[in-house]
Amino acid sequence: MARDHAVLRLAVDLSILTVRDGRLHVLVVKRGNEPFVGHLALPGGFLRPDEEPLAAAVRELGEETSLDGLRLHLEQLPIFGAPDRDPRGRVVSVPYLAIAPDLPVPTAGSDATSAHWSPVASILDDATLAFDHCDILDLAVERARASLETTTxxxxxxxxxxxxxxxxxxxxxxxxxxxxxxxxxxxxxxxxxxxxxxxxxxxxxxxxxxxxxxxxxxxxxxxxxxxxxxxx
Amino acid sequence: MARDHAVLRLAVDLSILTVRDGRLHVLVVKRGNEPFVGHLALPGGFLRPDEEPLAAAVRELGEETSLDGLRLHLEQLPIFGAPDRDPRGRVVSVPYLAIAPDLPVPTAGSDATSAHWSPVASILDDATLAFDHCDILDLAVERARASLETTTxxxxxxxxxxxxxxxxxxxxxxxxxxxxxxxxxxxxxxxxxxxxxxxxxxxxxxxxxxxxxxxxxxxxxxxxxxxxxxxx
DNA sequence: CCAAAAGTGTTCGACGTACACCCATGC
DNA sequence: GCATGGGTGTACGTCGAACACTTTTGG
CATH class of the missing domain: 1.10.10.10 (Winged helix-like DNA-binding domain superfamily/Winged helix DNA-binding domain)
Known part of the structure; x- marks a missing residue:
């Protein structure tokens, strides 16, 4: 039995949704690093050693948006693990759905510049997000729709x-x-x-x-x- | 920004459920390797390089149970990522729920010996599964209960x-x-x-x-x- | 005939839908 | 007054719950 186990990194990617002006919005950041420099993407980052995935999501939420992840609804969605989804190597994404009230435009920080709310409809129509983040957002919106039916x-x-x-x-x-x-x-x-x-x-x-x-x-x-x- | 990214391995763990004699059963294997030698556990294994998580689940299903994963209902559940959940190092588990008809006792293979159906109630009562597999099974059963309400x-x-x-x-x-x-x-x-x-x-x-x-x-x-x- | 499982008819109540109607405010 | 949004009353239909009753088999 050879050790043909995949060694990889985990990323958490957040679909932070809110309602503004009667329309569903999502928080997107403009990437400051390669790959996809200058492209829009969902906020997120790599899991740290000895860190739980949920804790990483809460941390990224605070770092990139100054939102208090502990007070928000955070829900983990099925992972995205296509081997070639990230040009930097094997990165499996753990998507989180976050539901937030309509707050003032969050702060940008770390490797993300100019975080801002953007209407979900136009984001999905243009399909301009980096990586497979459009698919992740699509999943998150579907989950949000379903959650409204069965939860508060x-x-x-x-x-x-x-x-x-x-x-x-x-x-x-x-x-x-x-x-x-x-x-x-x-x-x-x-x-x-x-x-x-x-x-x-x-x-x-x-x-x-x-x-x-x-x-x-x-x-x-x-x-x-x-x-x-x-x-x- | 130091490269303090967690490098880890992914495991897929399967909760394969069926109904026998009017009771819910789960497929468990007796572990043949360390850690937890001789303990009962859910069938599963490590993700291979360039392998999608779902493909790994289908592969393990065939290897350890001779069930055709392509013909079964397979559903990915939220991951288990506690840093200390596996003594071999950082291993994040991707749980899959599989729903199977009542089939003859499956074959054992690879590092698993004597795979067999076991009543879910007694497994959860005794809490004897290796790792955090009891928590994983508990989640899978809850999902199965919910899925019966909204799906076929x-x-x-x-x-x-x-x-x-x-x-x-x-x-x-x-x-x-x-x-x-x-x-x-x-x-x-x-x-x-x-x-x-x-x-x-x-x-x-x-x-x-x-x-x-x-x-x-x-x-x-x-x-x-x-x-x-x-x-x- | 009796037990056991499959299936039909029917009543009752809870709840979603639709809408008429009234209430309280700004302009 | 009149437009606008908030809220109550109520009639109707659908559907799940409960159950009486019939059908078709084995023993």
Missing amino acids: VAAMFCGEQFTMGELRGVYEAVWGVALDPRNFSRKVTKTQGFVEPVGSRRTDGVGRPAALYRRGPIRRLNPAMLRSSMDS | VAAMFCGEQFTMGELRGVYEAVWGVALDPRNFSRKVTKTQGFVEPVGSRRTDGVGRPAALYRRGPIRRLNPAMLRSSMDS
């Missing part, structure tokens, strides 16, 4: 306090459908533990002030949210 | 042709609940593409002969199968 992560797209309209906007942006505001509100409030009323109301915009909510303790949604389309 | 993989536990009773037995064994035979049959047959009637009937046992079915083209179940318990 939609609230992770919002801030500490949010209105029903904001939460509904998350579903509409990620799923790309219009939902009935009245039935949506009832479904959410009747699901014990999804959201908790804060008591106060938001009076900033036009229209009747909306009640404010915060995230409840429940993480899994049972029964699930349904994705069937409705006319607005 | 339950039929992968059966042979080419099967009766409604057999298919229902899969759900009952994996979920550990009793289902109403009458409502189950209706639900399955009314879901277009889940199963297709063969036309013939099976007359081996006692009772009215059951109609035979084969797998249909549909893979995702919509609406999903519900897991709520019913009294038998």
Whole structure:
């Protein structure tokens, strides 16, 4: 039995999603190093010795975006391991899906310059990401869509306090459908533990002030949210 | 920036599940090499150079069990990457869930001796698997339970042709609940593409002969199968 | 005849869908 | 007033749960 084991490095790559202006956005960085210098890519980096993959994802999140990975929803997706996916050698990518509220443009750092939010639709249409990051992003978006059905992560797209309209906007942006505001509100409030009323109301915009909510303790949604389309 | 990248090896570990005698079983091997000589473990092995992880899983399946991995349901689960999980050095495990029909006891080969089916319940209760394989198996069983709700993989536990009773037995064994035979049959047959009637009937046992079915083209179940318990 | 498994018909209730209608704010 | 967004009431249909009842075999 020869030692024909593959020796390789692990990279963590993050699909950090948020909702801005009613559309799904992803955080991309412009690469400062070879290969793919100047190309857009998902933030990420190599696993360090004695480091757990999840810890590496949290670390990269802080280094490249100043986001607190411990407070975000982080979910590991199936790995990408094609032997020729990285010209530097054998690198297997461990993708993470991160769901973040709409925060100010994050800081750039390390080997990444000019990190910024970019609409997912245009990124996937142009297919301009380095490596196989378009495939990774595609997988992450699909997972996010599915997670909205069965879990309460939609609230992770919002801030500490949010209105029903904001939460509904998350579903509409990620799923790309219009939902009935009245039935949506009832479904959410009747699901014990999804959201908790804060008591106060938001009076900033036009229209009747909306009640404010915060995230409840429940993480899994049972029964699930349904994705069937409705006319607005 | 020092080159403090972790250099490591990838292992694929397979949770090969089947249903025997109405109970969920998993394929385990007795280890023939250090570490954990003589202990039970999930079948698996190291990734080879220029090999995709999925290809490695299919290869190991054929080597250690003579099962055709291309014809089975294979699903990659989140990796296990604790730095100290393998005494031989940094080894990250890529777990695969395989769902197989109840086949004759597979052949043993390579560094694994006496591969055999073992009830999942007793394996998890005793917690006797090598490495962190109990955690891996636990994850695989949870995934299998969830997959039965949203996909048609339950039929992968059966042979080419099967009766409604057999298919229902899969759900009952994996979920550990009793289902109403009458409502189950209706639900399955009314879901277009889940199963297709063969036309013939099976007359081996006692009772009215059951109609035979084969797998249909549909893979995702919509609406999903519900897991709520019913009294038998 | 009896036991056992397969399958049909039917009732009930929960819930998603659709929409009429009312509430509260800015302009 | 009127547009805009927030929220309640309610009727309808679909579907899962429960179960009475019939069918077809072996012993």
